[in-house]
Amino acid sequence: xxxxxxxxxxxxxRPGRPLTRPGLRGLLLLAxxxxxxxxxxxxxxxxxxxxxAVGFNVILAVSxxxxxxxxxxxxxxxxxxxxxxxxxxxxLTTRYGLNPWLALLAGxxxxxLVASLIARPILRLKGHYLAMATLGFGIIVHIVMVQxxxxxxxxxxxxxxxxxxxxxxTLKTDLHWYGLVAGVMLIVVWLSLNIVDSRTGRALRAxxxxxxxxEMMGIDTARTKGQVFxxxxxxxxxxxxxxxxxxxxVSPDSFSFFVSIELVTMVVLGxxxxxxxxxxxxxxxxxLKAGLVVFHDYEMVILGAILMVVMIFLPQxxxxxxxxxxxxxxxxxxxxxxxxxxxxx
Amino acid sequence: MLEVAGLAKSFGGVAALADVHFQVPxxxxxxxxxxxGAGKTTLFNTLCGFYAPDEGSVxxxxxxxxxxxxxxxxxxxxxxxxxxxxxxFNMTVLENVMVGCHLRSRTGLLxxxxxxxxxxxxxxxxxxxxxxALAFCGLDHLHARPAGAxxxxxxKRVEVARALASxxxxxxMDEPAAGxxxxxxxxxxxxxxxxxxxxxxxLLVEHNMDLVMQVSDRVLVxxxxxxxxxxxxxxxxxxxxxxxxxxxxxxxxxxx
Numbered sequence: 001x002x003x004x005x006x007x008x009x010x011x012x013x014r015p016g017r018p019l020t021r022p023g024l025r026g027l028l029l030l031a032x033x034x035x036x037x038x039x040x041x042x043x044x045x046x047x048x049x050x051x052x053a054v055g056f057n058v059i060l061a062v063s064x065x066x067x068x069x070x071x072x073x074x075x076x077x078x079x080x081x082x083x084x085x086x087x088x089x090x091x092l093t094t095r096y097g098l099n100p101w102l103a104l105l106a107g108x109x110x111x112x113l114v115a116s117l118i119a120r121p122i123l124r125l126k127g128h129y130l131a132m133a134t135l136g137f138g139i140i141v142h143i144v145m146v147q148x149x150x151x152x153x154x155x156x157x158x159x160x161x162x163x164x165x166x167x168x169x170t171l172k173t174d175l176h177w178y179g180l181v182a183g184v185m186l187i188v189v190w191l192s193l194n195i196v197d198s199r200t201g202r203a204l205r206a207x208x209x210x211x212x213x214x215e216m217m218g219i220d221t222a223r224t225k226g227q228v229f230x231x232x233x234x235x236x237x238x239x240x241x242x243x244x245x246x247x248x249x250v251s252p253d254s255f256s257f258f259v260s261i262e263l264v265t266m267v268v269l270g271x272x273x274x275x276x277x278x279x280x281x282x283x284x285x286x287x288l289k290a291g292l293v294v295f296h297d298y299e300m301v302i303l304g305a306i307l308m309v310v311m312i313f314l315p316q317x318x319x320x321x322x323x324x325x326x327x328x329x330x331x332x333x334x335x336x337x338x339x340x341x342x343x344x345x
Numbered sequence: 346m347l348e349v350a351g352l353a354k355s356f357g358g359v360a361a362l363a364d365v366h367f368q369v370p371x372x373x374x375x376x377x378x379x380x381x382g383a384g385k386t387t388l389f390n391t392l393c394g395f396y397a398p399d400e401g402s403v404x405x406x407x408x409x410x411x412x413x414x415x416x417x418x419x420x421x422x423x424x425x426x427x428x429x430x431x432x433x434f435n436m437t438v439l440e441n442v443m444v445g446c447h448l449r450s451r452t453g454l455l456x457x458x459x460x461x462x463x464x465x466x467x468x469x470x471x472x473x474x475x476x477x478a479l480a481f482c483g484l485d486h487l488h489a490r491p492a493g494a495x496x497x498x499x500x501k502r503v504e505v506a507r508a509l510a511s512x513x514x515x516x517x518m519d520e521p522a523a524g525x526x527x528x529x530x531x532x533x534x535x536x537x538x539x540x541x542x543x544x545x546x547x548l549l550v551e552h553n554m555d556l557v558m559q560v561s562d563r564v565l566v567x568x569x570x571x572x573x574x575x576x577x578x579x580x581x582x583x584x585x586x587x588x589x590x591x592x593x594x595x596x597x598x599x600x601x
Contacts (some may be wrong), residue, residue: 201457206436227454
């Protein structure tokens with residue numbers, strides 16, 4: 001193609017996103033924090049016990065964020081996939097004595113089938129209608145968990161789920177589980193960062209921005225939405241399997257409509273369309289809930305109030321809002337220092 | 346290049362298009378004009394697979410387009426811009442145009458998630474293509490800006506760059522000059538000419554008659570969903586039926 005109308009200012013590669021991947025710096029920071037916590041506080045309840053719950057929620061929120069934040073497709077039934085993985089592992093190991101890892105794979109296979117089957121018809125819907133349909137799906141799965149007593153143990157759930165062991169390493173203590181869940185969490189964050197900043201990630205964001213324009217750019221929008229829906233479901237089911245083995249017990253309460261709503265809240269609270277926003281939202285909400293337990297009955301009231309205040313003053317989400325503010329502040333400071341025209345690398 | 350035969354589309358009894366015939370030769374600017382509601386945008390949406398026609402057929406390079414989904418139409422080498430902006434406001438200018446390279450690249454979900462070396466190579470290539478398309482539209486200096494921070498006139502050209510990045514054989518432009526000021530309209534005129542000179546056909550819907558008459562090789566006039574006239578700009582300007590449709594008749598001297 002012909003030369004640009006205007007010569008490029010400065011010359012050479014420009015500063016900014018291309019190829020430098022600032023996202024990985026964040027991942028390194030996260031990894032350091034995750035590794036440092038149990039070393040600094042090996043006996044702290046908030047690290048070893050709440051920390052594992054935080055890890056699960058981060059995995060779920062990051063996977064849900066791919067769907068809601070990036071592709072712009074709401075799901076109010078995400079806990080169902082978490083539950084499919086968990087119950088898959090629980091039923092196959094306790095009732096059929098299957099090896100936990102095989103049970104995990106079977107759970108993933110079932111989730112893949114279910115998610116693929118409902119993805120096309122459900123993702124044709126938009127906005128409120130999609131919200132209703134996913135909500136319905138979540139409720140159906142929950143009802144099956146409660147009603148299919150012979151298989152699922154009904155409202156009492158299933159107990160006696162065996163632990164997990166890797167070759168040469170049996171997960172026994174809370175700290176072991178912390179290590180495994182943290183490792184999986186970091187991998188999921190890495191996968192998410194990679195996807196977002198790729199051809200597929202741009203296709204997802206294009207679907208969010210304008211589905212018609214995305215189609216005209218050659219993106220098979222139905223297929224793209226379906227793919228991310230299935231991927232998000234698989235990650236959640238994987239987390240569910242680990243959750244079942246970690247807890248040794250599952251009951252329908254862990255996968256109810258309220259859990260789905262909480263996951264959406266984490267994504268929105270941190271800031272949509274930001275992987276670290278989802279991480280931040282999951283960490284904040286899980287810690288808040290654990291910390292607010294001391295307020296007993298008022299726990300949910302305070303949590304609700306915090307959410308309302310955040311949404312009113314930082315509608316783009318805590319993490320995204322604060323990061324934007326910080327960046328703007330730094331830029332203003334730099335401008336004041338540097339003479340105009342200086343290249344800031 | 347593009348052959349439209351007997352195309353008809355109606356919405357609840359209102360015929361938006363009725364028995365529309367025309368042929369667009371390769372590498373020309375072909376304009377479609379007509380009063381508001383004449384069916385121009387319906388024609389575009391039908392051509393690119395957004396609406397299924399009730400009757401008739403569309404052939405592109407002798408292969409039928411009718412019945413294909415928009416993304417499949419795009420894969421045949423047809424791209425478009427939109428009357429009401431359909432920019433991806435959640436991305437930077439460069440990323441917008443990189444989406445335009447979707448059909449020229451391969452990376453799937455799994456390879457992207459694992460960020461294989463081949464993915465990085467392709468990313469670099471896509472970035473270059475997108476920068477070239479931006480440069481072609483005179484927008485390269487804005488590539489790092491978020492799309493949401495740019496004025497309307499610039500975004501109109503971002504859409505053009507995005508469409509060109511897919512390397513189409515035919516570009517459908519739906520009112521590219523609508524809402525532009527005089528300077529921007531002149532820029533857009535130059536851009537349309539450069540696109541044609543680069544060997545890309547342009548199918549243009551536009552209300553700005555000066556622009557249409559200056560850039561078009563041929564003009565099609567629609568009225569009430571039917572073809573009123575077809576010919577070179579000079580023929581169209583002299584056609585009494587067109588003057589009637591546009592000016593309500595009896596004032597033929599008003600057209601120079």
